[in-house]
Amino acid sequence: MRLSARSRRALFATVTGSTLVLTGCGNGDSGSGSADSVSLGFVNGGDTNFHSCLQKAVEGQAKTAGAKVYTANSHQxxxxxxxxxxxxxxRNVSALIVQTVNVDALKGDIAKAKASGIPIYLTSVSTGDADDILGAAVVDLKKVGSLDAGWIAQDAGTEQVQVGIVAGAPGAASDLLVGGFKSALPATAKVVANQPGMFNPAKAQDVAENMIQAHPDLDYAFVANEEMAFAVRKAFDAAGAKDVKIVTxxxxxxxxxxxxxxxxxxxxANSAKTIGETAVKNAVGLLNKEKVDKIANxxxxxxxxxxxxEAPQYCPK
Structure with missing residues (x-):
């Protein structure tokens, strides 16, 4: 996935604080070579269930690979x-794995790392110039939205239907999800509401309560993640709108x-486990000049x- 200019806006609201933990195993030497000589720095972006599962996957795969990993959280x-x-x-790590909070921030991140001779491997997104990074494990967020829209198209058939959208926070991830969803809807589906839930269940519930009050004939709702979707379901059910179908x-x-x-x-299904494990495997492989995909979809x-x-495991046990 390559990010458009429109995409490069903040993903989340600003929150302060950071954490740093040392996990994994290995001798901690930096540089490429055998797996047990690799140290990785993982900079996580936030505190949602996705971020927690992503970190578990990175730590678990690093342990399997015999690599040392330092972790930090940017808290959005x-x-x-x-x-x-x-x-x-x-800390002179061999490579950085970054789940960014804001794709605008990547320019500064990459410049800092390049100046220090430390490559960056990205999770979830890539950059316009792949030469700037070691690699990326990319999620096609537009496709995520389009798959949900395709289900609505098939379920609704030729009927005229009303659709509501509970987006995430204004910014790259939510914009891409919603853009992919809207562009794949059939002409018979009318989007009657589109409001941000900020990837926050309490906010999403408020949005859903207002949405169903304003549009009591709503047929479908697209919600940007499952954590919000549970809150949306609760709001719809409380309003007597149990027939509204939710895709997420x-x-x-x-x-x-x-x-x-x-x-x-x-x-x-967009497995945090797969993203994290792929990031570590491929980052180590690329450091060691192995034949692995630079950009993994x-x-x-x-x-x-x-x-x-058929659904893949989402979070490491």
Whole structure:
């Protein structure tokens, strides 16, 4: 996924604070070579379930690879992200793995790392110039949205339907999800509401309450992640709108259970476990000049009650 100029806006609201932890195993020497000579700095972007599962995956795969990993959390603050990058550089890690909070921040991050001779491997997104990075494990967020829209198109058939959108926070991730969703809707589906839930369940519930009050004939809702989708379902049900069908994304155990019991009609499995493990495997492989993909596309799967058994594991146990 390459980011457009429109995409490069902040993903989340600013929050302060950071953490740094040393985990994994290995001798901690920097530089390429055998896996046990590699040290990785993982700079996580936030505190959602996705971020927690991503970190578990990075730590687990690093341990399997015999690599040492230092972890830090930017808590959705671009300034903290840059400070975390600088701290990792001071530790002379072999490479940085970064789940950015804000794609605008990547320019400064990459410049700092390049000046220090430390390559960056990105998770979830890539950059316009792949020569600037070691590699990336990319999620096609437009495709995530389009898969959910495709389910609505198939389910609605030729009927005229009303659709509501509970987006994330204004910025790259949410814009790409919503853009992919809207562009793939059929002409018979009218988007009657589109409001940000800020990737916050409480905010998403407020948005959903207002949405169903303003549009009592709503047929479908696209919600940018499952954590918000549970809150949206709660709001709709409380308003007597249990027939509104919700499509969302993540593929967590809880989300799959909600598809099974009918709370959600569909979700797009986008495995944090796969992203984290791919990042470590490929970063180490690229450091060692192995034949691995520089840009790895993470598999996506539209999950309904008909194919629940095919969903990948979302979070490491």
């Amino acid at each position: 603050n671009a300034g903290t992200e840059l400070s975390n990058i600088e701290d990792m550089i001071s 994304a993540n593929g967590t155990d809880e989300g799959l259970a909600a598809v099974k019991n009918g709370e959600f009609s569909a979700t797009v 993470i598999p996506l799967l539209l999950v309904t009650e008909d194919n629940l058994s």
